[in-house]
Amino acid sequence: MPGRHAAESVRRSQIIKAAYHVAAARGLGGLTVRRVAAKAGVSTGLVLFHFETKEQLIIALLDWVLETTTVLHIGDEIARIASPLDRLLALLQQEMDRLSSEPDRIRLFFDFWARGIRHPGIRAKMWRELARYRDAFRPMAEEVLRAAPDRFRGVTAEGLAAVAVSFIKGCAVQSMIDPQRFDIAQYLAATNGLVGQLEGASRARRLRRAPLRSRTV
Amino acid sequence: MPGRHAAESVRRSQIIKAAYHVAAARGLGGLTVRRVAAKAGVSTGLVLFHFETKEQLIIALLDWVLETTTVLHIGDEIARIASPLDRLLALLQQEMDRLSSEPDRIRLFFDFWARGIRHPGIRAKMWRELARYRDAFRPMAEEVLRAAPDRFRGVTAEGLAAVAVSFIKGCAVQSMIDPQRFDIAQYLAATNGLVGQLEGASRARRLRRAPLRSRTV
DNA sequence: TTGTACGCTGAACTGGCGTTCAATATAATT
């Protein structure tokens, strides 16, 4: 039934959400204009009427995924933690919880990441996202450097933030290929030990009292 | 010129190497039977005569990539380092050198990794590779646990190995999306600081005398 | 009421893909 129906923006977001469901279920490789149209309950032509090309649809999907993924929001409970290193660990824990709560989204994100290697447009957006990620760690990294200047002689906040990001991305990459057995609690415990006990017993006690929720992803 | 020519295995490896060049240049998404045939200088039909389906060709390519990627070989210079933590850092450095020396191979590896998320056959092979990776760190991880039992109370060698793998994979993932600016030397310096100076000044002096070769990937 | 701009449809076009297969040339066997 052709004719004037939904407003431009409504249709666009309707189609993008359909695209998200298709991509989350079948991956970017399984994303086709026809499938998106079917999922959205519209015709093939309409999808391209609103997005011109499939590539632009994919870019719009990426934008939507990045916008609607609340990443690295530093809540009150975390801001209240005194030690910078402890706060960093709490942030890591929060990010790793997301791994188990939104696996489809993380998988799709990873799919985009891989595509970014060959696709300059996607890579640029991913690079910006990575920069955002590192920037979120930066103030914390600077605090860490200030708290232990001898330990981090010659180290920049940027470098430290990159390592912090690696804890998260590295964990995601591993749990993605080994979703059943990868033990996040163990991962965090080992991280905790490696980072070093700046305050010794106090942190150990706190971790024991508030056990980690999810054992595997 | 049809007829009996090269032996089975010769042709197979010839085609696999052609597939590698195509995949390295265009990604797994750009790998087609026709392109591989053209690169190998044979007909389309011959590729499928030797590999039955495109999927089997891809699996064979993955096997070849995994076989011919010398990963985590612990050489004499590294084995001679006394401190386990220092040895771990040397291993990390070695792996990161590979990032800059064989970017195409690493990119292709990453491409397979992403495909493994949806493809059980590929995922199984990648999981085995990940296990190999962690196992290579395990003896070292056990030494670390033995050297500082208080620091790593409740931590298993498996968990510690997973974190070590994260340093590498996380670095690769970041430098892949940001090949120009990602500073590996800074990354290692920050890692060094985070892991903690078990031996203090001695390591700092050693690192200063033997500067890191590659600044970026 | 009429006209028109816009949203919308879906069949049709083009192209590239994986795959098949009859024909054929070569090497090994007899």
Place this chain on the structure above:
DNA sequence: AATTATATTGAACGCCAGTTCAGCGTACAA
């Protein structure tokens, strides 16, 4: 020399993809 087994070709097939577009229906302006 004749036969057989094998390696090789490349045209052909069917499929599914992205994209186009002529036509249709609806809502709003005049």
